[in-house]
Amino acid sequence: MSEAQLSVNEGPFRTAREAIDWVVRFIPLAGIKPGLERMERLMELLDHPHRRLKFIHVAGTNGKGSVCAYLTEVIRTCGYDVGTFTSPYIESYNERIRLNGVNIPDEDLLKVTNKIKPIVDQVAEEFGQPSMFEISTVIAIEYFARTAYPDFVVWETGLGGRLDSTNIVTPLVSVITNIGHDHMEFLGDTLEKIAAEKAAIIKAGVPVVSAVEQPEVVRVVEEAAKSKNSTLYLLGREFRYETISTRENEQTFRFTGTFRDIPDVAISMNGPHQLKNAAVALMTLEVLRQYYALIVEDEDLLRAMKSAQWPGRLEMVSQEPRILIDGAHNPEGAESLAAALKGTYSYNRLHFMMGMLTNKNHTGYLRHILPIVDTLILTEPNWLKKAAAEDLAGLAKSLLAECGRHDVEVIVEPDWKTGLERLKHMTAQDDLAVVSGTLYLIGDVRSWIKHQSDSEKGW
Numbered sequence: 001m002s003e004a005q006l007s008v009n010e011g012p013f014r015t016a017r018e019a020i021d022w023v024v025r026f027i028p029l030a031g032i033k034p035g036l037e038r039m040e041r042l043m044e045l046l047d048h049p050h051r052r053l054k055f056i057h058v059a060g061t062n063g064k065g066s067v068c069a070y071l072t073e074v075i076r077t078c079g080y081d082v083g084t085f086t087s088p089y090i091e092s093y094n095e096r097i098r099l100n101g102v103n104i105p106d107e108d109l110l111k112v113t114n115k116i117k118p119i120v121d122q123v124a125e126e127f128g129q130p131s132m133f134e135i136s137t138v139i140a141i142e143y144f145a146r147t148a149y150p151d152f153v154v155w156e157t158g159l160g161g162r163l164d165s166t167n168i169v170t171p172l173v174s175v176i177t178n179i180g181h182d183h184m185e186f187l188g189d190t191l192e193k194i195a196a197e198k199a200a201i202i203k204a205g206v207p208v209v210s211a212v213e214q215p216e217v218v219r220v221v222e223e224a225a226k227s228k229n230s231t232l233y234l235l236g237r238e239f240r241y242e243t244i245s246t247r248e249n250e251q252t253f254r255f256t257g258t259f260r261d262i263p264d265v266a267i268s269m270n271g272p273h274q275l276k277n278a279a280v281a282l283m284t285l286e287v288l289r290q291y292y293a294l295i296v297e298d299e300d301l302l303r304a305m306k307s308a309q310w311p312g313r314l315e316m317v318s319q320e321p322r323i324l325i326d327g328a329h330n331p332e333g334a335e336s337l338a339a340a341l342k343g344t345y346s347y348n349r350l351h352f353m354m355g356m357l358t359n360k361n362h363t364g365y366l367r368h369i370l371p372i373v374d375t376l377i378l379t380e381p382n383w384l385k386k387a388a389a390e391d392l393a394g395l396a397k398s399l400l401a402e403c404g405r406h407d408v409e410v411i412v413e414p415d416w417k418t419g420l421e422r423l424k425h426m427t428a429q430d431d432l433a434v435v436s437g438t439l440y441l442i443g444d445v446r447s448w449i450k451h452q453s454d455s456e457k458g459w
Contacts (some may be wrong), residue, residue, distance in 0.1 A: 011110075011113075012118075016106035016107070016110045019109060019110050022113070023113065023132055023136060026132040027384070033128070034163035038123055038130045038134055038165075039138070041126065042116075042119060042120070045123070046138070049142050049144075050145065050168055053141070054152050054153065054172050054292075055153045055155045056071060056175065056284065057157070057166065057174045058154065058175040058177065059156075059164075060178050060198065060211075061178055061198075063273065065086055065156065065313065066269060067177055067277050069269075069310040070267075071154045071285065072101060072308075073101070073305070076304070077301075077303060077304035078294070078295060078297065080150075081100060081149065081151050081152075082100060082151065082152050082153070083097075083144040084097075084098045085098075085137070085153065085154070085155050086154075087133070087156065087158050088443075089443070090442065096136060097136075097144075108147050108148075109139070112147065141168075141169075155171065157201065160197040160198060161197050161198040161199065162200030166201075167201055171201075172288065172291070173284055173287050173288060174201050176199065176208065176211075179194055179198060181330060181361055181364065191214055192220055195212065196224070199220055199224035204228045205229055205230060207232075207233065208232045208233065209280055209283045210232065210233070210280075213235075233287065235280065235283075238257070239256060241253045241275055242254040246272070246343065249268050250268060251266070251270070252266045253275050255282050257282065260286070262298070267306060267308065268306055268307065268309065270340055272339055272343060278305060285301070312446060314337070315446070318449055322347075323423070323449065324345070324433065324435070325434075325436070326435075327436070327439040329357075329436075329437055329438050330361060330365065331364030331368065334367075335368045337436060338372055348431050349375070350372060350374050350375075350434065351373070351374060351427050351433045352377070352436070353419055353423050353433070353434070353435045354377070354437040355378070355380050355381045355389070355437045355440075356381075356438055357383065357438050357440075362392060363399070366399050370400055370408065371405070374407075376409070377419045377423055378413070379416040380414045382416070382440070382444060383438070386438075396410055397410055420435070420449075423435070
């Protein structure tokens, strides 16, 4: 029997489902545990597999997943093997670890998890139980380093940056998409504090690409880059984009960068914020071309940028009636969503269903959404720390009264499946239905509409 067969058949887990159940059980048990000492010890015991890989490390409040999608699609289309690690997943755990856009196979997931289980147990005795996200990060590194062997790994942070388990790596390039008000209970109560946490992914001498905008945030990122002797490529300074045209499912723009211009780039992802995300991805690719000899033919680049997609972000999952899902769950995300709904989509009436977790800025979110909706359904995700639909409705009614809008129908329906049926029935042919909020709700709704099944759960 080979070593691979031995690890699969005689390890602690017999199936991939057993392995996944073990990993995700540490969501409520270990929670979120910032810090790198457990990751450092895990890497040491595995003989530092992360040192075998070439990472593109992506942090930020919003837009990380979309930037990762653009980067993955372009690098893959240009003939390289590319691994991608993202979170949270939409429908199944395997989504978070992919090779060339394909989820990690159950067989490989089982093999890797069986290998790392005793090592995780050892570290748990020494430093306390690693979290679900730490274990997932280790699985990804071990899979990429010793099974998949990608040329590049697109590597998304989980929470923040400085103490995030993904920060164990030294990448080829660091990316900070933007900074907004999210995870403030962990990252700090000001934009400067949040920026400092995310800017800590910057490593000595490693170039940085960023789209941060607020002056106080720009200063933090500039200082972090300077302290690490890292070259900073900032949107609006070293690179920029100019919108050429916008319509549903197709936007075109001109990219102007430090090394060259790309005059006519088309993307299929919707919303003005996606132009910014695409420009960040292009600048990152340009840095890889310039410093690391990444071979990118323009024909491949343009084809890949247009075909790149990211599930759960302004995704039309039904045409009759039209149902759009979007994982906006913080004020900045809601602002981008509202801009897209006003500028990209046409409709008579807008019916909106949302569900949230308790630790989000619901007031800031609703201030962007309420002015444009005709109907608001408040529901609840099937997840820990869900915000009560009744509480969200009370807040929404108060904010509607403040702005003098008495024409919006507010519906409380804690069961999201019942809420979704009500949303469908009230959406006429010329209307648009939107489901937004926590990705736990988005994943369930997407899976239910597309497959008539519930999604898996895990952050």
